[in-house]
Amino acid sequence: MLLKAGTAIVVVIAALAIAGPLLTPADPSAQDLPLRLVGPTLAHPFGLDELGRDVLARVLVGARISFLVGLVVVSVSALVGTLLGAIAGYFGGWIDDLISRIVDTLMAFPGLLLAIALVAVLGPSLTNALFALTVIGWVGYARLVRGQVLRAREFEYVQAARALGATTPRLLLRHVVPTAIPAIVVQATLGMAGAVISEAALSFLGLGVQPPTASWGTMLSGGRVHLLDAPHLTIFPGLAIALLVLGFNFLGDGLRDLTDPRQPRRAAPVRP
């Protein structure tokens, strides 16, 4: 149920992001100043913003930014985290100590804080936001994969492969890391939700995507000064963020239920 609902939401929003320009004739950056802040009408179903730009067209373009951020941050984080986590878990010793201390230090910064700090010094831009979110993103994967590898390297089939002379990279790639893949996929799906929220937050604070580029976070930031006279500037981009994040959370939870053998597929009714 969760899996289906999540897939449906994510696929529909992805399709809307791709087909955006076909759905509305409006140009997301064309300004119509006399019509600024006008609410939803038939011609502009989501209304117009503070510069008279079509909000629907901008929400659709913003979806591309959200997917871009999610995909880049999650794939680079997962790759780096898996690699370093596998190395730490497999080799142990000083390599593990070094990587684990870096992970511990980065995890000592709550959530977005380190990303805010990095963008504050590097300068606000989409590229720096992507970099900052990746810097805080990989540690979760590293910790997850390290734990899985520590368990997997003791498995008999891994030891048998080692005894048969398999090289370390082959052992890691063919036998050890694949045991962590289901958990990585779940984390990556939930990570997409996290990246979408984080980008919105950074852009809202003025630290991510810079105007006039349309992103859901910058749109919310622009809407903040018009809460009284144009609430549609806040409602529609926010609804888009919440829906996409809900979709990825549903998908992640559904995948976890599917892949985690400790959890029953369906919660067995408990009647005390």
Add this chain to the structure above:
Amino acid sequence: MARYDGAHVLRFLARRFLLTIPVLLGVATLVFALIHLIPGDPVRTMLGESASEDSVIELRGRLGLDRPLYQQYAIYLKDLARGNLGTSLRTNEPVASAIAARMPATFELAAASMAVAIVVAIPLGILAAAGAGTLVDHLATTLALVGISMPNVWLGPLLAIIFAVELGWLPVSGRGTFAQLILPALTLGAPLAAVLARMTRASVIDELRELYVTAARARGLSRTRAVLRHAFRNSLIPIVTVLGLQVGAVLTGAVITETIFAWPGVGRLLIQSIGFRDYPLVQGCILLIAVTYVSVNLLTDLAYGLLDPRIRYE
């Protein structure tokens, strides 16, 4: 049962405490490094392109950036140990006192949001667990997932539109009255409530599967008493732990919530300082938030170790 004696508990506490020291040193080092990550000349970035050569040299000297890196680091750590976080570039006020003045507001908001979360989440989680698999459970779990998915950059403005703009019941910004606390506390507390409700549900369900609950029911205890007196009480430890671990989310959420509602706390100070390129103040805010987070995690771990006799102290 030598494992549970006082010496072992003390050893566990000492070990956990010692493990925090390298983390704090790592945090301090990263915060120190921030200023060196500024592209180009950090002093010119702070003062702007039109700054005179004299003022650039003066500020570089004042920040100690004209010394070798190892000396800068040693001085930084020494100052830190004395509680000296430098001086704000904009106001010339000591960073430590500028942050201290904003701390009560942030703690007030964090405490209020956690109170909101506890009051909403625990009854919801218990209800869902007691009726696991029923409509009530499905509604509660879906509501929790929706709560987790609501970004506070949206929830805050949305609550402001409904309760301040449309209904006119509550003020939309500032601090001082109870009414001004409500919207920020709800914004910050809602995602926390969602996480806590899921955790409460999961841990009460785990406890309900235990034999002692069945035994209590067999002795004739009512269903409500079995849930509340037995299952819920035993599931409190994981719930308290999650609450402790969520302090990080609260602290980060406070940065956004304070910005939305013009709440004069450390989070808003951080964002304002970034805007003014007041880097000593930015470093101070980041350091304070991270150290608070590490300390709360340490306290949570210690409390967990003390509360749960099953934990191994080795």
